[in-house]
Structures are given as structure tokens and as C-alpha cells.
Amino acid sequence: MKILVCISNVPDTTAKINFTPDNKEFVSAGVTFILNPYDEIALSKAVDLAAGGGNVTVINVGDASTEPTIRKALAIGANDAVRINAPARDSFFVATQIAEYVKKNPVDMILCGRESADHNGSTVPVMIAELLGIPCVLFAKSLLLEANTATLDCEIEGGKQVVNVPLPFVAGASEGMAEWKIPNMRGIMSARTKPLSVIDPVDVAVHTRHHSFDKPATRSAVKMVSADAVEQLFELIRDEKKVI
Amino acid sequence: MSVLVYAENLQGKFKKSAFEIVSFGAAIAHEKNLPLTVLSIGQVAEEELLRLATYGAVKIMKVEGEAFHALSDQTVATAIAQAAAADAAQYVAMTASFSGKAIAPRVAIKLKAGLADNVIDLPKMSDGFVVKKNAYSGKAYAYCEVLSDVKVISMLPNSYKLVEDQKQAAIVPFSPVLGAADTSVTIRETIRSADKVSLPEAELVVSAGRGMKGPENWGMIEELADVLGAATACSKPVSDAGWRPHSEHVGQTGIAISPNLYIAVGISGAIQHLAGVSSSKVIVVINKDPEAPFFKAADYGIVGDAFEVVPRLINAAKNFKAGQN
Numbered sequence: 001m002k003i004l005v006c007i008s009n010v011p012d013t014t015a016k017i018n019f020t021p022d023n024k025e026f027v028s029a030g031v032t033f034i035l036n037p038y039d040e041i042a043l044s045k046a047v048d049l050a051a052g053g054g055n056v057t058v059i060n061v062g063d064a065s066t067e068p069t070i071r072k073a074l075a076i077g078a079n080d081a082v083r084i085n086a087p088a089r090d091s092f093f094v095a096t097q098i099a100e101y102v103k104k105n106p107v108d109m110i111l112c113g114r115e116s117a118d119h120n121g122s123t124v125p126v127m128i129a130e131l132l133g134i135p136c137v138l139f140a141k142s143l144l145l146e147a148n149t150a151t152l153d154c155e156i157e158g159g160k161q162v163v164n165v166p167l168p169f170v171a172g173a174s175e176g177m178a179e180w181k182i183p184n185m186r187g188i189m190s191a192r193t194k195p196l197s198v199i200d201p202v203d204v205a206v207h208t209r210h211h212s213f214d215k216p217a218t219r220s221a222v223k224m225v226s227a228d229a230v231e232q233l234f235e236l237i238r239d240e241k242k243v244i
Numbered sequence: 245m246s247v248l249v250y251a252e253n254l255q256g257k258f259k260k261s262a263f264e265i266v267s268f269g270a271a272i273a274h275e276k277n278l279p280l281t282v283l284s285i286g287q288v289a290e291e292e293l294l295r296l297a298t299y300g301a302v303k304i305m306k307v308e309g310e311a312f313h314a315l316s317d318q319t320v321a322t323a324i325a326q327a328a329a330a331d332a333a334q335y336v337a338m339t340a341s342f343s344g345k346a347i348a349p350r351v352a353i354k355l356k357a358g359l360a361d362n363v364i365d366l367p368k369m370s371d372g373f374v375v376k377k378n379a380y381s382g383k384a385y386a387y388c389e390v391l392s393d394v395k396v397i398s399m400l401p402n403s404y405k406l407v408e409d410q411k412q413a414a415i416v417p418f419s420p421v422l423g424a425a426d427t428s429v430t431i432r433e434t435i436r437s438a439d440k441v442s443l444p445e446a447e448l449v450v451s452a453g454r455g456m457k458g459p460e461n462w463g464m465i466e467e468l469a470d471v472l473g474a475a476t477a478c479s480k481p482v483s484d485a486g487w488r489p490h491s492e493h494v495g496q497t498g499i500a501i502s503p504n505l506y507i508a509v510g511i512s513g514a515i516q517h518l519a520g521v522s523s524s525k526v527i528v529v530i531n532k533d534p535e536a537p538f539f540k541a542a543d544y545g546i547v548g549d550a551f552e553v554v555p556r557l558i559n560a561a562k563n564f565k566a567g568q569n
Binding site for chain 1: 254316317318321341342343345346347348349350352353354357358359360361362374376377378379380381382383384385386387388389390391392425428429430431432433434435436437440441442444445448483490491493496497498500504505515516519522523525526527528529539540541542543544545546547548549552553556557559560561563564567
């Protein structure tokens with residue numbers, strides 16, 4: 001069983017987000033970067049599935065600054081790692097790099113987080129699957145493997161769906177697929193010496209270009225309503241905000 | 245050439261989000277002086293299909309047949325891409341619903357098009373094509389330029405208003421050709437709670453946190469949601485503790501929502517929670533701690549015990565609803 005887990009290096013969920021004065025670039029100074037929380041769920045599941053004698057490879061598209069996060073993934077239990085040495089330009093660029101790697105190094109399963117905490121697109125897992133011509137189950141809450149078929153529960157509008165997919169496939173992990181694993185001392189020590197290969201990206205023309213950032217407008221001051229006067233709350237919201 | 249919108253139906257009925265994306269497509273069609281085609285997949289009655297013309301569709305492509313009863317992402321993506329090619333669509337738009345998010349990237353690759361995913365506003369089209377999206381889990385907006393000739397766009401629900409623009413529309417049957425790869429996923433079971441409002445599309449959301457003290461106290465939250473016709477949601481500690489399902493968790497690592505009204509009961513307002521709900525148009529916070537950080541991000545605040553305030557709100561909601569009818 002060969003499992004590939006795609007990981008992103010993202011700002012810590014508690015980080016305050018700031019941009020350069022021209023709003024063109026994200027300011028990373030003073031921001032802690034972490035393994036994307038959903039990717040961590042995917043990785044935890046992969047480590048569980050491989051416990052009976054499989055191999056888990058983590059792959060990241062990024063420059064050398066992502067290596068501490070890759071080592072964290074190795075500490076959690078991945079066997080080896082690949083870094084494709086290029087900044088992640090857009091989701092098509094990232095998905096193409098990973099799909100090209102998989103064409104040369106076939107796997108039984110590709111697990112990703114359902115979305116990344118920076119761009120939140122949920123696009124990379126789907127694009128990898130499309131580029132490889134295989135199924136993708138996004139928003140997967142559970143994954144059960146039997147021989148060459150996987151059964152997954154996934155979120156849909158107003159409910160859930162149970163699907164069967166043949167191997168190989170891509171899944172986007174949601175909460176519930178696995179318990180988060182906390183690296184132990186042995187994992188942390190062994191992560192330092194596990195193989196991390198750095199490979200060059202393939203050439204690909206991107207179709208999108210980042211333009212700029214902006215921050216949401218701050219809300220006007222909160223209007224306090226006495227707990228004894230909530231009877232008119234909905235009329236108040238209707239009259240003042242016209243949203244209901 | 246055309247603007248092609250995929251209008252998703254749920255058991256033969258179009259939801260509000262379908263009319264939102266049709267209105268959005270109509271605005272692009274108007275700007276670019278192109279006709280608007282709307283694609284429907286699955287069994288939908290003619291009368292329901294014609295509702296799409298209310299929002300500006302001049303052509304309605306319908307895909308029906310047994311292969312399209314249980315819709316897998318790959319089947320739908322193939323149908324959309326083939327319809328877009330047949331219609332020479334320059335712009336292909338759909339809702340970024342759970343299924344839309346799994347479909348749009350496939351369509352973009354099939355059409356060798358750039359993807360503008362999860363957009364929240366009409367693109368700027370005067371110079372190039374620049375879309376606005378949420379970034380950093382709701383803490384910022386990103387603007388992204390799509391460079392390709394053909395552009396695929398997915399838009400989050402509740403991001404664009406309904407604009408009526410009645411047209412005479414022709415219904416044209418379309419038959420996509422499916423390959424083996426399009427049908428490799430077998431849908432074993434679909435479970436939908438018919439009476440439950442889908443969280444990402446909900447206009448009103450009632451959410452609660454640890455202040456509720458335990459899962460046994462959720463009855464009043466559900467009742468308030470029920471009276472308002474709202475979806476229920478919860479904070480991360482609540483879903484982590486197993487009080488409520490993960491699918492209700494809103495916040496940075498849960499679902500990001502942008503309802504018209506978000507009512508938060510007993511949620512202190514950690515930065516990760518705020519990230520997922522800050523796009524809500526109006527936020528009401530109920531907390532017994534006057535220092536709760538969530539009050540700073542709210543439009544209306546009520547300091548009080550949830551167990552006293554929520555029953556009063558249920559009465560207030562009942563009276564409000566009665567006054568509307």
C-alpha cells in the first residue's frame with residue numbers, strides 16, 4: 001500500500017494576517033507556519049492505513065522554507081518526503097507538479113486536506129484527480145479500505161453520501177476521518193534522518209495571476225441590547241439592517 | 245459564444261443559490277454582450293426549468309437520462325465541459341456548493357481554462373478579469389486575475405443578489421458522451437435531512453458554543469432555528485467534544501459561512517471562529533461574559549445567561565414571524 005499525502009505550509013490558525021502597504025504581498029515576518037490542519041488529518045489517516053506494512057510519502061510544492069513543516073509530517077509518521085522546489089504559484093501549478101510526480105511514481109491512494117487554511121479553494125485535490133483521470137472524494141469524513149475498493153462518507157448539501165471508489169483515487173479529508181496524531185519523541189528524532197528528496201518542477205503555463213489582497217472592513221461599534229428587552233430584537237434588525 | 249451557467253437542482257427543484265448563479269451569469273453576459281445559456285442536469289420538469297428564464301436565461305440546455313440520475317462529480321463535470329464546448333462558452337459559472345467545489349476544477353482542466361474558485365462578488369471586467377475571493381480563512385480577501393480565454397468561475401452561495409430579468413427561453417436537449425472514467429464512483433447511499441437547512445447556503449444561522457454546557461441543552465437552539473427557518477451550527481470545542489456533528493462546525497477549520505444573520509449563543513469568539521463567520525452580514529452575540537471578545541466583532545450584543553435569553557428570543561421570533569404573515 002503506497003499512499004501519497006499532499007501537504008501545505010500555512011499560517012498558524014491564530015495568526016493575524018497582514019499585507020505589504022501596496023496590498024500585493026502577504027507579510028510572513030512574525031507569522032508561525034504550520035502543517036495545514038486538514039492535511040494533518042489526511043496524514044494521520046494515511047499513517048493508520050499504512051500501519052500494517054505500507055509506505056506514506058508526503059509531498060509539498062514549495063521553497064526551502066517549508067522544510068520544518070515537512071519534518072513535522074515525518075515526525076507524525078510519514079516514511080519519506082518529496083519537496084518540489086518551486087513557490088506554489090496557483091492551484092493548477094501545484095496540482096500539475098503533483099500529478100506529474102505520481103505519473104512517474106504511481107501510488108494506491110492520494111490523500112489531501114479538504115482545503116488549505118490560506119487559499120481555502122479545495123481545488124488542488126480535484127485537479128490532481130482530473131489530471132490523472134481518477135476519482136476524487138472531497139469532504140471525506142471517513143475512509144474504509146477493503147481490497148481494491150474504498151468506502152468513504154462525504155459531506156453533501158444538507159446531508160451525507162456513502163460512495164465506493166476503486167483504487168487509485170484522491171480524497172480530501174474533513175474532520176472526523178482520523179484522530180490527530182501528536183508526534184512522540186521517537187518520531188521527532190527519527191524525522192531528522194528520514195529521506196527528504198528535493199526535485200525540480202516541471203514547466204507549466206498558469207492561467208491565473210495573483211493581483212492583490214484586501215482586509216474586510218471593520219464593523220461599526222456593537223449595539224448592546226438589554227437581556228430584558230430582546231422581544232424587539234428581530235424588528236430592530238429588520239428596521240436597521242434590512243436583512244430579514 | 246456565450247456565458248454558460250450550470251444550475252444545480254436538488255431532487256428536481258432549483259434552490260435560491262441556482263438563481264443567484266444565473267443572475268451572476270446574466271450580469272457577465274450583459275457586460276460582455278453575450279447570450280446566457282443555463283445548463284440543467286437530471287430530471288427537472290419543464291415548468292421548473294422555465295423559472296431559469298426569470299433571471300435572464302435565453303437558452304436552457306437540459307441533460308436527462310438514466311446515467312444522470314445519481315450524479316457523480318465526474319459525470320457532471322464531463323457534461324458541463326461538453327455543453328460548454330458545444331455552446332462555445334467563454335465564461336462557465338456554477339455555485340461553489342459541496343458538489344460544485346468538486347466539479348469546477350475538473351471543468352477548468354477539461355476546457356484548459358483558468359479557474360476563479362469561490363468568488364464572492366461580480367468580477368471587475370473593465371481591464372482584464374479580476375475576481376474577489378475569501379482568503380486566509382475569512383481573515384482577508386484576495387483578488388485574482390484570470391488570464392485564459394475561457395474562464396471557469398465558481399461562486400459561493402449568498403454572494404450575489406437575485407436579479408429578475410424575464411426572457412423567452414428555448415429548452416434544448418443535450419446528450420453528453422460519458423467515458424468509463426466518468427462512472428467509476430458508485431454512490432451507495434444518499435442521506436439528506438429534508439427539513440434541515442443546508443449550512444453553507446443558509447440565510448439565517450443559529451450557532452452555539454460551550455456556554456450551552458452540554459448536548460442535552462441544544463433543544464432550545466434547535467427550536468430557535470426552527471422558528472426562524474435557520475440552520476444550526478456550533479463552535480469547534482462543541483464538535484470536538486462530540487456534542488454536535490463535525491458538519492455543524494463553523495470557523496477556520498470548519499465551514500466558512502456568510503449568512504444574512506448569524507446568532508451566536510455562548511461562543512466566546514476565538515480568532516479561528518471569527519474567521520469562519522466574519523462574512524455574515526449581521527452578527528448577534530449572546531454571552532453572559534461582558535468581556536467576551538466576540539462582542540467586538542458583533543453588530544448586536546446581549547449580555548445574559550443563554551438559558552434565560554434564548555427562550556425569550558424564541559418568543560420574540562414567534563411574534564416576529566406572526567407579524568410577517
